[in-house]
Amino acid sequence: MLKDVFDVVQNSHIAYVIGQLNNIWGIFAQFFHIAGLILVLLSVVLVSLRLLGFGLLAQSAVQLAYLTRSWILVGLIFLAASGLFMLIPSASLYYPNPALWFKFSALAVALVVQFGLSRYVLKQEHPRKLYAVSYALISLTLWFVVGLAGRAIGFMAA
């Protein structure tokens, strides 16, 4: 079922158009993907470090989360747009790649933690230590796993 969707995507007109583009566009997509990764990781690391009692101590974790909220959104838009640009022309080739599915699973959990769990932890100016530390460690681990799994996609395909 899902395989059929991937086949349809790869055989679509948009996949054909992207596939015909010069390689330079693929390189641009990679740069946007890295820019997105930097924006997301920086926001996650700044807030997580603050929750662990390190980093930018001049601001509270809540203030940092508010300040970096737009960075995460822009970063995710960059990641999604450039990721789709790279995936669409070769969707059927990527389908059997276990690293892709591992990345998507980790990404889904990371997003739930980022936009769901954070509401509870970052609701108060001084969250409970156990919640703050657990959230920070889980969030850091998940986003690092997403990054490593993303890099693994290229090696698994090779």
Added chain:
Amino acid sequence: MIRELLQYFYSSQWGEGLRESLYVYPLVEGVHLLSLSISFGFIALIDLRLLNILFRSVPIAVLLPQLRLWMLSGFAVTFVTGFLLTMAEGPMLLDIFVFPLKMLAIFIAAINALWFEYSYGRHINTWSARPSYPFGVKLSGAISLFTWTSVIILGRLIPYLDGVH
């Protein structure tokens, strides 16, 4: 001289082992990318503060000490993993024109950081609270932002230009 050194590392047990490892090489490459992304993020944050674009309410004398350790730790990981990747790739890297350019950009970034520390970092408290920072400070921030962005772009171009000499 550099070519011979790279050849020595390439032929060494470490270079060969890393190159032929199914899991370690991708892991080292992944860690290199992530640590570079984080340290670049930190340095960009500091540079943008020097340029008076971000965190304007926080003096750089407060911001810099709080981020320095994390930024330098990130760069340490980046340099170690970068060295390991260079060992595995060997002297062929010198034939890809962007690799020497990347090394040049790192060198300029390092000289710029030393110049900043020597000229402004030592007496940061005398200018940190000013509403607008000295021209040299802003220039250093701009050079840092430009060179590190170049490092990332040039580094990402290496696999694409591998074989195009």
